[in-house]
Amino acid sequence: MVSPRQWKLAVVLASLSSLAHAALPDGRFNGNIMPHPAIPPVEVPEGLPVVSRNGTQLPPYNQTYIFDQLIDHNNPSLGTFKQRFWHTYEFYEPGGPIILMTPGEANAQPYSGYLTNRTINGLIAQQQNGSAIVLEHRFYGLSNPKPDLSAESLKLHTIQQAIDDLEYFAKNVKLPQPDGDKVAPGQAPWILIGGSYSGALTSFTMVNKPNLFHAGYASSAVVESILDFWRYFEPVRQNMPRNCSADVQAVIAHIDTVFKGNNATAIQAIKDNFGLGIVTHLDDVAGALRNNLWDWQSLQVTSGPNTTFTRFCDSLEVKNGVSAPASGWGVETALPAWGNFWKSGYLRNVCGKQNAEDCLGSYNVTQDYWTNTTVDNANRSWFWIVCNEVGFLQEGAPTGQPSLVTRLVQPAYDLRQCQQMFPAAFPKPPNVNVARTNAAYKGWNVKINRLFFANGLRDPWREATMSAQSITVNVKSTSQQPIAMGDGFHCTDLSAGSAVDATVNAVQQKALASMKTWLTQWKPTSTHAGPKGNSPQIDSRPSFGRNSREKPVNAWFRPSSSFNGA
Numbered sequence: 001m002v003s004p005r006q007w008k009l010a011v012v013l014a015s016l017s018s019l020a021h022a023a024l025p026d027g028r029f030n031g032n033i034m035p036h037p038a039i040p041p042v043e044v045p046e047g048l049p050v051v052s053r054n055g056t057q058l059p060p061y062n063q064t065y066i067f068d069q070l071i072d073h074n075n076p077s078l079g080t081f082k083q084r085f086w087h088t089y090e091f092y093e094p095g096g097p098i099i100l101m102t103p104g105e106a107n108a109q110p111y112s113g114y115l116t117n118r119t120i121n122g123l124i125a126q127q128q129n130g131s132a133i134v135l136e137h138r139f140y141g142l143s144n145p146k147p148d149l150s151a152e153s154l155k156l157h158t159i160q161q162a163i164d165d166l167e168y169f170a171k172n173v174k175l176p177q178p179d180g181d182k183v184a185p186g187q188a189p190w191i192l193i194g195g196s197y198s199g200a201l202t203s204f205t206m207v208n209k210p211n212l213f214h215a216g217y218a219s220s221a222v223v224e225s226i227l228d229f230w231r232y233f234e235p236v237r238q239n240m241p242r243n244c245s246a247d248v249q250a251v252i253a254h255i256d257t258v259f260k261g262n263n264a265t266a267i268q269a270i271k272d273n274f275g276l277g278i279v280t281h282l283d284d285v286a287g288a289l290r291n292n293l294w295d296w297q298s299l300q301v302t303s304g305p306n307t308t309f310t311r312f313c314d315s316l317e318v319k320n321g322v323s324a325p326a327s328g329w330g331v332e333t334a335l336p337a338w339g340n341f342w343k344s345g346y347l348r349n350v351c352g353k354q355n356a357e358d359c360l361g362s363y364n365v366t367q368d369y370w371t372n373t374t375v376d377n378a379n380r381s382w383f384w385i386v387c388n389e390v391g392f393l394q395e396g397a398p399t400g401q402p403s404l405v406t407r408l409v410q411p412a413y414d415l416r417q418c419q420q421m422f423p424a425a426f427p428k429p430p431n432v433n434v435a436r437t438n439a440a441y442k443g444w445n446v447k448i449n450r451l452f453f454a455n456g457l458r459d460p461w462r463e464a465t466m467s468a469q470s471i472t473v474n475v476k477s478t479s480q481q482p483i484a485m486g487d488g489f490h491c492t493d494l495s496a497g498s499a500v501d502a503t504v505n506a507v508q509q510k511a512l513a514s515m516k517t518w519l520t521q522w523k524p525t526s527t528h529a530g531p532k533g534n535s536p537q538i539d540s541r542p543s544f545g546r547n548s549r550e551k552p553v554n555a556w557f558r559p560s561s562s563f564n565g566a
Ligand SMILES: *[C@@H]1O[C@H](CO)[C@@H](O)[C@H](O)[C@H]1NC(C)=O
Pocket: 002, 003, 006, 007, 008, 010, 011, 060, 062, 063, 064, 543
């Protein structure tokens, strides 16, 4: 037996060792790659064993199970691969729902906290006598249909295959609980939960597989795929301190003007200002400044006053104890202040021991970052979905719109990186078919019964959700498809601890009430005979942590924050 204290220590050591091997301290390969929008992990409670309602001791939350999933739903004869999942029935009573979540684009091992009542998943399980499952998404962590992440293997990495996985899992898994072979959809109500990309996947799955899941909960769900997603920075601009926003805009406009001109001395002076003198490409230099804005994505209602983002704005706006007015100090003060912030620690935080060109330069195609196809590389797997199906490129705003971000960075900048990462698939920069994705899974036009959308006003992904202010279709919140928005950030409502914010608490209470109503409406259909396959297997493979070949470029690949324990 390992004590919970040792368990926690092991988790901490594992994450430290994965950091130690990371190319960059935050886990990215390159500092000019945007952080992917993964949901925040939740820590598992320390100390007590997991017990069922009648006092029986259950396996720990981190017990890893494996399921034989089809490699290719279009060709079942190719056989199966091992898909990992985590499960508990601590709150389960016969008749209760089965609550399924995939955390989406990440190794799922740090997400077993989503089995507990520290999350909305567990709160629903506790209220409804349900059991809870966390399922690793194909091509992440150790759930790989193919031995590598080459473009050839990734042909099986599509949104549709992921949806088909959820269906095949629900219909065929024998859950490790007493009546685990009698709770398939039709025999028990299933609820699908997701956040961010997996929130969108929740909506997509309910569109694509009607009546499979009785109800859904989609947090910060990026339902509408958008190629040039410059509006990622709009909630940041709207909610950050006004003076800081004014100065960031002014400095960026100035840098763009100098970088588009031909005064080599002035150009070099700006690079040196940020400690980026050796970085060759000007779009990499100006694009790297997005890092300060990407830091917004790790904010939560529980973050407290001393965050990287607030320290950034303070360093720009507070001079000798005095705060700038709403209009900011202007370029003369803000440019050197921003530079000092980078040179006095921020650059080192982003790049670690790498030199600035290796870390922030995005043009060297021989770097391991572009070429390494070893599995358990969430950044590479997610970039495949970005380049093929969803876009969400985080660029400068169009002319005429205020921009916190350089206009030197346009879709071509990221599409070139798609080509560099997957040259075999993209001899030319790809034409990301977001229109096809939106047509297939309905995007903002989704209309599904018993699907709850939860969003955050300050979420940088807000403009791709059902609560987008720039939404181009008529979306209404209804009792069958509620759209609830609190004052939270990205996926804030998934954490029970976020209820300290009254607006987030209201969203969660509304969701719990909806689930209660919807579950009373469920009736068994018994159209399904129940799973035929083997009983669940315990995964005894060595569990290695996430590998660390990322290059922390501008934003997809920054680590998400994790929620504080409840
Ligand atoms: C769960 O955590 C304990 C304590 O750290 C550890 O000993 C055990 O190997 C873990 N189990 C699995 C399946 O990862």
